[in-house]
Amino acid sequence: MGNFYLQEQELESAIRQFREVLAIDPWDIGAISHLGQVYEWYGNWSQALKNYKRVYYADPLYENVTRRYNNLARKYADSLAFYGYALADTTTLTYHSEASFINLLNSIWSYKLNYQTNTVRIFKPTAPLDPSTHLVSELSLSVPINLYFWKLEVTPLAGASFLNNLYSKDTAGAITGDVAVTDFFTFNQIEPILGMEVKLNPNPYLFFTGTYSFEREPQSIAPQRPRILSNSGELDITTMLSFIKHPLFRDSSLRSYARVELLTDSNLLTTFSQDFYLGLLDLEKPAINLKLTANVLYQDSQQDEELYYYSPQQLLLATGGILLSSYHPLNEDNALGLSFRAAGGSYMEELSSATEIRKRIQMDLEGNISYYRGESAYNLGAAFSTTYRYYPESLPESQWDYWSLVISVGYS
Structure with missing residues (x-):
């Protein structure tokens, strides 16, 4: 029986x-x-x-x-993971490195130690007295509690971020750029990090993730910038559409996302996003998957902050694209994974303003290569994004007003 x-x-x-x-x-x-x-x-x-x-x-x-x-x-052995990337955009150059250790004590309890650093070089200051270089380190401990009998996982997190001011000035106020080894271990500011994540998977088709975090607003973590704290909450709902008995929906999904962030400068930032993935091709030999993607995003903030962090003003973005991935076994223990994403669309800011509305075109390209050897995975990725402002044309800054390039590597 x-x-x-x-x-x-x-x-x-x-x-x-x-x-x-x-x-x-x-x-x-x-x-x-x-x-x-x-x-x-x-x-x-x-x-x-x-x-x-x-x-x-x-x-x-x-x-x-x-x-x-x-x-x-x-599958459930203790594990180490490493990740790093270099990001360049219109104002900064950032080097990110991260290491994490996960220890699974049993089916319910585990813990994760995470350490990450960001070395930020600001070559086009957006705020007064912005430094040339600073280092932000973050150390955190999270304790995932897997209540598998309820298909629920709760993860509290606590940690701190540490700010190092990696530059000096001479008496005339000019940046000398001299950095001593001891500067990497001298913390100018220490900020607390608290958070909670809840995951719920009530059935094979629905996945809920909710998070809360309290920390210093990441873009304000820089010398000479004001201390702005953030309380933020996020809700992510993914719905697999395979319950619809049609070949098109066998590998399709919907994702709904919302984020609310309340800052200590009395600003309130909101984000709402809806994604749709439509599976067009799903082959087994060779393993190839092709999806059409569509995204609609709306962002807004109560106050317009131009200096210390990004505060979108009535921004509406709509994009569409393709997502192609493949998996190629090389032998019994090794395999190669490839993925490519291309998307483009249009977005507008200041929607309620008849005179200041700005219209842009956004383009995104992303590619990843993964090499699997036994239980280990090695990853190399690159992503490029740019925007072109086509209205109004009379503003003094370049119409290609934003771009970013990310090169990433990882091991898990």
Whole structure:
């Protein structure tokens, strides 16, 4: 009876039936192994490992239990990840590096240590007294609590950001650019970081993610800039459309996103976004996936802040594009993944102003290469974005008023 419930994926009934069998015969390796499979599907991987280990000690060749145990142990082993990128845009050059360590204690409890740094070079100051170079470091500890029986994950986070002012001035006030080694360990400011993330997956089609964070507004973390704190909340809802019995929707999805940020300078920033992904092609051999993408985004803020952080004024953006990805096995343990995204569209600012409305065209290109070797993944990516203002044409600044280029590398 337990096998029937297992095939029908009625997991709670299967657990109850296999436990009844083991109450009569505690060494029934069939019931122990199948109960381990139920635990694995249910998300209780630590208990599944215990069951597979018991079966292995009794009969190492039973129903590929050795392979099941090894695959599960590798999947939930402690892990290190590294990520870095260089970003250049119209005003700054930023070098970002990040390292994280994840320790899975059991099916419910784990913790993650994260350390990241941003070295920011401002070559076109937007605010008075902007420095030439500064370093922002961030250290945080998060504790994911996986309540798999409710399909819920709650992750509190605490940490701090550290600001280093990596420049000096002579008596005339000119920037000398001399940086000593000790400057990297001298903190001019320390700011707290607090946060919470909640993930809920009530069924195979719906995914909810909500976050709250309290921190200093990231763009205001610079010497001589005012201290502006941020309270922000986000809600992300992804709906898989595969429940619609039509080939077009088998690999299609909707994503709804909202963000509200309240700053201590009394400004309120809001963002609303709707994304749609329509699957056009999904091949297995070779593994190729092609999607059409569409996005509508609206942003606004109560106050117009031009110096210390970005505050959009009644911005409406609409874009469309393609997303192409492929997966190519090289041999039993190695594989290559490729992805490419291209999107373009138009957006407008100052929608309520009859005289100051600005119209732009935005273009985005992004490509990624991933190399998989066993359980490890190596990633190399590049992304380019630019905007062209076509109305009004009479403003003094260039019509190509923004661009950005990102080169990224990662390992996990």
